[in-house]
Amino acid sequence: MPKLGVNIDHVATVRQARLGFEPDVLQAAMEAIRGGADGITVHLREDRRHIRDRDVTALRKSIRVPLNLEMSLAEEIVAFAFRLTPPKVCIVPEKRKELTTEGGLAVAREFSRVARAVERLSRRNIEISLFIAPLEREVRAAKKSGAQVIELHTGEYAHARSGHERKLELKRLKEAASLAHSLGLGVNAGHGLNYENVKPVAHISHMVELNIGHSIVSRALFVGMRQAVQEMKRLLN
Ligand code: PXP
Secondary structure (H helix, E strand, O other): OOEEEEEOHHHHHHHHOOOOOOOOHHHHHHHHHHOOOOEEEEEOOOOOOOOOHHHHHHHHHHOOOOEEEEEOOOHHHHHHHHHHOOOEEEEOOOOOOOOOOOOOOOOOOOHHHHHHHHHHHHOOOOEEEEEEOOOHHHHHHHHHHOOOEEEEEOHHHHOOOOHHHHHHHHHHHHHHHHHHHHOOOEEEEEOOOOOOOHHHHHOOOOEEEEEEOHHHHHHHHHHOHHHHHHHHHHHHO
């Protein structure tokens, strides 16, 4: 059964709506951990739209499960991660105007830039994953870059408009996971996963961890963070 990384960015989104202190991001992380989260994920965006530097620093100090920092390749952010040394980072593409991370990292196209960041962060013993589309060329480029882990982008699967399309996307995820595993890469997945669509992805062979944010934070509004995480964990079992 895959582990569950809970992404709490959108707790900070609600806080930033009033630029204040509540809801408290650290408290959300603690409740998620009490509910069974195996890790906590946050995305420190260049525009600091939700998670702020001080959130990441506080989480790094306080939580007892691994912190996974999602980040772009921007020099300032890479330098921040280098100083903070979270146990894990996930490198993602970032566009200013997007609502959320829209696609996978173009590792094959931006190879030297990615490999340079991987090399730099590896010096701090940080486990590095690359958020990529389930494509053979991206899996192979990720391996060549020196990253230890890939996170497969499940957005196309989650947003498929028909059962047929969803099946095809699931097949692509399975093939990419199997190739990555054969190359010695760890396999995570995430984006757009929710209580309805998560099970088939959780059943993909070699899946190590799923990172899920929006659906859990949304459910937490009604049942609380602890229970929202417990319910998702049950689906992964
Ligand atoms: N994994 C990565 C790399 C992401 O960028 C995101 C979105 O921030 C997620 C997982 C979580 O996606 P969602 O909020 O749709 O569950």
